Amino acid sequence: xxxPGNGNVMDQSLxxxxxxxxxxxxxxKMDAVNALIRTRMASQHAPRIPEVTAxxxxxxxxxxxxxxTLAAARLCGYEGSHDEKLAATVEFIHTATLLHDDVVDESGxxxxxxxxxxxxxxxxxxxxxxYLFARSFQLMVECExxxxxxxxxxxxxxxxxGEVLQMTAATDLKTDEAIYLQVVRGKTAALFSAxxxxxxxxxxxxxxxxxxxxxxxxxxxxxxxxxxxxxxxQGDAAATGKNIGDxxxxxxxxxxxxxxxxxxxxxxxxxxxxxxxxxxxxxxDLEQALALMAKYKTLDAxxxxxxxxxxxxxxxxxxxxxxxxxxxxxxxxxYVVARLT
Amino acid sequence: xxxPGNGNVMDQSLxxxxxxxxxxxxxxKMDAVNALIRTRMASQHAPRIPEVTAxxxxxxxxxxxxxxTLAAARLCGYEGSHDEKLAATVEFIHTATLLHDDVVDESGxxxxxxxxxxxxxxxxxxxxxxYLFARSFQLMVECExxxxxxxxxxxxxxxxxGEVLQMTAATDLKTDEAIYLQVVRGKTAALFSAxxxxxxxxxxxxxxxxxxxxxxxxxxxxxxxxxxxxxxxQGDAAATGKNIGDxxxxxxxxxxxxxxxxxxxxxxxxxxxxxxxxxxxxxxDLEQALALMAKYKTLDAxxxxxxxxxxxxxxxxxxxxxxxxxxxxxxxxxYVVARLT
Numbered sequence: 307x308x309x310p311g312n313g314n315v316m317d318q319s320l321x322x323x324x325x326x327x328x329x330x331x332x333x334x335k336m337d338a339v340n341a342l343i344r345t346r347m348a349s350q351h352a353p354r355i356p357e358v359t360a361x362x363x364x365x366x367x368x369x370x371x372x373x374x375t376l377a378a379a380r381l382c383g384y385e386g387s388h389d390e391k392l393a394a395t396v397e398f399i400h401t402a403t404l405l406h407d408d409v410v411d412e413s414g415x416x417x418x419x420x421x422x423x424x425x426x427x428x429x430x431x432x433x434x435x436x437y438l439f440a441r442s443f444q445l446m447v448e449c450e451x452x453x454x455x456x457x458x459x460x461x462x463x464x465x466x467x468g469e470v471l472q473m474t475a476a477t478d479l480k481t482d483e484a485i486y487l488q489v490v491r492g493k494t495a496a497l498f499s500a501x502x503x504x505x506x507x508x509x510x511x512x513x514x515x516x517x518x519x520x521x522x523x524x525x526x527x528x529x530x531x532x533x534x535x536x537x538x539x540q541g542d543a544a545a546t547g548k549n550i551g552d553x554x555x556x557x558x559x560x561x562x563x564x565x566x567x568x569x570x571x572x573x574x575x576x577x578x579x580x581x582x583x584x585x586x587x588x589x590x591d592l593e594q595a596l597a598l599m600a601k602y603k604t605l606d607a608x609x610x611x612x613x614x615x616x617x618x619x620x621x622x623x624x625x626x627x628x629x630x631x632x633x634x635x636x637x638x639x640x641y642v643v644a645r646l647t
Numbered sequence: 648x649x650x651p652g653n654g655n656v657m658d659q660s661l662x663x664x665x666x667x668x669x670x671x672x673x674x675x676k677m678d679a680v681n682a683l684i685r686t687r688m689a690s691q692h693a694p695r696i697p698e699v700t701a702x703x704x705x706x707x708x709x710x711x712x713x714x715x716t717l718a719a720a721r722l723c724g725y726e727g728s729h730d731e732k733l734a735a736t737v738e739f740i741h742t743a744t745l746l747h748d749d750v751v752d753e754s755g756x757x758x759x760x761x762x763x764x765x766x767x768x769x770x771x772x773x774x775x776x777x778y779l780f781a782r783s784f785q786l787m788v789e790c791e792x793x794x795x796x797x798x799x800x801x802x803x804x805x806x807x808x809g810e811v812l813q814m815t816a817a818t819d820l821k822t823d824e825a826i827y828l829q830v831v832r833g834k835t836a837a838l839f840s841a842x843x844x845x846x847x848x849x850x851x852x853x854x855x856x857x858x859x860x861x862x863x864x865x866x867x868x869x870x871x872x873x874x875x876x877x878x879x880x881q882g883d884a885a886a887t888g889k890n891i892g893d894x895x896x897x898x899x900x901x902x903x904x905x906x907x908x909x910x911x912x913x914x915x916x917x918x919x920x921x922x923x924x925x926x927x928x929x930x931x932d933l934e935q936a937l938a939l940m941a942k943y944k945t946l947d948a949x950x951x952x953x954x955x956x957x958x959x960x961x962x963x964x965x966x967x968x969x970x971x972x973x974x975x976x977x978x979x980x981x982y983v984v985a986r987l988t
Contacts, residue, residue, distance in 0.1 A: 349811070352808055352811040352812040352815060353815070354811055354814065354815050355808070355811050376824070404772070406773050406777060409750075409769065409770075409773055416671055428750065428769070429750075429814055430811070430814065431751055432747050432773055433747070433807060433810045433811045433814060434811060435811075436747060436780075436807040436810065437804070437808060437811055438805035438808075439777075439807070440800065440803035440804040440806070440807045440808075441781060441804060443784065443799075443800040443803055443804075444797075444800040444801065444803075444804055445792065447796045447800045450793055451843050452788065452791055452793070456785075456788050457798060458784075459781065459784040459785040459788045460785065462780070462781035462784055462785075463778070463781040463782060463784075463785055465777075465781070466774060466777040466778035466780070466781045467690055467693055467696070467778060467781075469698050469774045469777065469778075470690070470693040470695055470771070470774045470778055471690075471693040471769055473695065473697050473771065474693060474694070474772060532803060558693045
């Protein structure tokens with residue numbers, strides 16, 4: 307919103323981060339989505355539900371997924387209100403996934419705050435997650451589109467299958483980049499691409515545009531996850547809210563490690579087998595792991611991959627109509643990887 | 648099926664348990680449902696999924712919920728195949744709920760066998776449960792009925808809300824019979840009633856029949872859960888696969904205890920507060936709890952309640968057309984509580 311004395315609005319908007327500009331452009335819609343989220347996470351008889359959910363939903367997440375749904379609908383000229391329900395749907399699915407992830411990962415911290423399973427217990431995280439899945443299901447049914455339901459059902463299955471695959475593949479040194487990609491698609495890209503696609507579907511956009519929306523969602527989701535993997539070894543704990551090397555300590559075969567394992571000498575392979583495969587870690591192992599990643603420049607290669615996926619996302623946008631929101635999505639694809647530099 | 652030398656088929660069928668007679672009547676359909684369950688629980692890349700699921704699905708459960716869907720559809724003259732998908736759907740939802748329940752309850756045994764969270768880990772139970780929810784969602788979308796989706800979305804929310812409510816209400820001595828009933832509706836009756844209702848909806852049955860199917864599903868679900876509560880204190884561990892007094896040790900305010908608390912003297916209330924409210928249990932407490940239940944005859948009163956709900960179920964059937972399946976459902980309602988005598 308422009309207010310007197312704000313100076314040149316255009317200059318100001320250029321200085322904003324892309325998701326802040328998207329948020330400003332879609333602010334009326336996002337207010338409606340946030341109101342819907344608060345209404346639907348209420349429970350008349352089980353106060354634990356809004357307590358746990360509010361802890362996550364109000365924790366200052368960027369609401370990236372619901373914004374993508376709203377952006378896709380806006381870009382395709384949608385003028386109804388089902389986009390708000392679908393935006394709340396994807397945020398609920400995302401929040402439910404986080405709750406279950408924290409139980410699975412036995413995490414103690416998310417977004418710089420203690421996790422729900424630490425503040426309450428695993429039971430609350432499992433059951434409130436289930437409740438949010440059910441609530442998201444009710445919201446999407448209200449949109450009365452079988453195609454939307456089909457997209458979100460398939461995305462849910464891809465997400466869940468990816469999570470299980472990750473669990474078994476994570477400590478197995480045979481996990482290669484192809485399996486990694488499949489896990490990542492499930493873990494991140496599936497919900498991003500579904501969030502975009504349903505926005506186009508309710509707008510009754512032409513098929514090539516719906517496909518472009520899916521493609522745009524798929525690629526930065528992957529770029530985002532690869533960036534996350536990198537930041538786990540390179541990030542600033544204060545800024546990211548994560549501890550350096552968490553993935554290593556949790557024996558996760560993320561992309562920088564997979565690339566190092568692929569080039570490992572016999573001794574180095576034994577090191578990875580002991581620390582990741584067997585989980586017998588000792589003091590100095592994280593430093594040794596970082597040294598091996600430096601030796602093969604796998605953090606650089608991981609950054610290159612993230613950038614390549616971000617470029618694919620921008621490419622997908624060319625099938626969509628010229629629109630200020632399209633420009634913001636293009637900037638957003640760049641921004642996902644810009645945090646890496 | 649009648650084979651030569653089997654003697655009087657009618658006599659034989661009368662001697663069978665009602666769910667065995669239902670299973671025999673619906674056997675071709677149930678074979679199709681079982682094949683569908685096996686196909687849909689497969690996962691190309693994550694073998695952990697069919698491993699965990701098979702442990703539960705093949706464990707010899709009675710498949711009561713899918714049978715209810717098939718029975719409702721048959722009773723209403725349905726001749727398509729969507730009933731098979733919906734039957735597999737409710738079994739997947741049920742199985743997913745069991746997987747999450749075992750994590751929440753920290754159970755070690757179910758149906759006389761070690762639970763999945765003990766054989767594998769909590770992660771597998773949480774994530775494979777999520778996968779089955781997603782699979783069930785895909786199956787129901789394939790039936791292309793928004794009303795069916797609406798019923799199952801609402802049932803899912805009632806189930807999840809009931810589970811959370813149970814978690815917070817279970818050890819709170821203020822939990823009365825009304826709250827208990829609400830928890831039980833979520834825990835058991837919601838899926839039974841939805842299983843029946845969707846069978847009628849895909850058969851395009853008249854509204855009064857759809858309502859009767861819902862009512863029939865609601866009541867024995869409650870009778871069944873009340874019977875379960877009773878058997879936890881009175882059952883035969885070898886037959887039920889449960890240990891006597893599990894609910895007491897897990898500090899669950901089930902109906903026999905709620906009735907005893909409602910009539911407790913000051914000293915007795917202090918006993919319940921210590922053992923259930925605070926969970927500070929010692930040797931001899933289970934015996935003392937059983938003595939208090941005997942003093943107030945709460946096990947008898949609980950049995951009366953179960954019988955009253957079973958009678959309500961039979962009553963609901965009167966709105967449905969005369970049919971051999973209707974007779975079996977009537978017997979089934981009686982059988983749910985017959986195990987109590």
